[in-house]
Amino acid sequence: MRIWERLPARVRLVEVGPRDGLQNEPVAVPVAAKLRFIELLAEAGLSDIEATAFVSPRVVPQLADAEELFALLRQRSAGPVYWALVPNMKGLERALAAGARAIAVFTGATDAFTRHNIRMTVLESLVAFRPVVKRALDEGLRVRGYISVCFGCPYEGSVEPRKVLDLARRLLDLGCQELSLGDTIGVAVPTQIPAVVGPVLAEAGAVRVAVHFHDTRGTALANALAALLLGVTTFDTSAGGLGGCPFAPGAAGNLATEDLLYMLHGMGIQTGVSLEKVAAASRFILGVLGRPPAGRYLQACSQIAAPAGAITTNRDERR
């Protein structure tokens, strides 16, 4: 079928494990371990790593070491862009002082979710972000905008694709250079991707649109396939599937970097990232956290240690 010939030749991954993953873990991770994790991810070839967030240490104690981490990163980083999430001007000031060169702001597609998350309506959040984005751009930073719950909201239910497009336009107008459309609670199904992402992609172009899927109900990789077929070329993923519910062993959070890499490489799509090196980074941080991986590739029996496409024996094989 011709649709398979339209797949992109190359895809860019934005690794969100150190931020979106670790902020949801109950275990406090020493800054040295975070640094090592990020270094391993960088060595794996990831070009974009969301390293931390400059948020309230009271609300997210897991990321209270943001300054310390960024100071260490600055000294050691060479290749990747290290992104930092900032919720407001105070967060931006902290990020700037720490030497961040790329920041992300975040709002949601529904008022109910956004109120719950950042105590503002969507419009209020846009008003609040305007000076933050302007200041960041004035300082020469790269700016990314997250839109949460684009495919379904835990409070409002279904979300009109039109609302996502309107919000995307406003974030682009503010100056965001890239948007990330999130399925924050992992409810999306593949037919929603053309409906929700399609219009934004048509408006902003593929280089400015990322998708951010959670694998809560198992649909993340199928949604990623739908996004690839639509022409999306940037995907947010989390090493080891970090961000899964720590209270449900094996339950999924963010789409695991390894799972997407396995599929992409198997389909001949280039990423510049080593699956095995990402897996090694994940095993390192999972050891620190003392928890099993939430991603399928890493969960597979007998700890598959072969590159994508290679095939190993495990117990599932017998009929």
Place this chain on the structure above:
Amino acid sequence: MRIWERLPARVRLVEVGPRDGLQNEPVAVPVAAKLRFIELLAEAGLSDIEATAFVSPRVVPQLADAEELFALLRQRSAGPVYWALVPNMKGLERALAAGARAIAVFTGATDAFTRHNIRMTVLESLVAFRPVVKRALDEGLRVRGYISVCFGCPYEGSVEPRKVLDLARRLLDLGCQELSLGDTIGVAVPTQIPAVVGPVLAEAGAVRVAVHFHDTRGTALANALAALLLGVTTFDTSAGGLGGCPFAPGAAGNLATEDLLYMLHGMGIQTGVSLEKVAAASRFILGVLGRPPAGRYLQACSQIAAPAGAITTNRDERR
């Protein structure tokens, strides 16, 4: 995009949990529990349930109660077709004596796998199955043919799509009314689906071709989406993702029935099956087995019933 308009309106599921799932579990399940599990699956609306296999009790002790189970099923069943796997003429005789009305034979796409699995080459297995299939057809039984490792073999690596097509033709020639193409070790990626399943589908037609994906590396649902886009309308799945490695909590085996149902229903594709009733059946048997689910939908944090509920009601509007 037009590709999304070509999705089938209705899909048929073949539930393989009681056989493919339970045969891989280390816990011996009492026949009464198997019966209850199958009854719950039938009540969920599943039209096809692979109930057991008439294989050597020495090799697969988990299914040693096949006669007993089928006797109980015969007395109670009304709706679904209860399939039984048979490896040879002896198995068929047992199945016939037990009152089975639908059987499945199985071979593999590679000699190495087939030798390992049933101690025959592929050609030898076809020779062996010829009288079995003939006898079954003479008795008026429905006959299904499984082809394992169509997308990759643990011993031979990659598999030529041509070999799958040749084997499919031979099984159809033998009299198999339906083929199930298996990704037995869960290595397939979506671009393999048109390459491997496409030619068989073109030859046999959608009503005679099923796909049987394992979620070992997380690609099962994406592969299912690729199959849907190709026109496949029959999917083998396993309630609760049974068949996952019991030694790796959360690791995946067969594609979970719930995960496929969530995606299909979300995309407006009818199945005639109640997702919540399948989930209830899974919870029942997982309780007997004393293990967590391997399927994502069931694994999701806090049993997702609350947030998903608001969204599920408007499912059709979400397209």
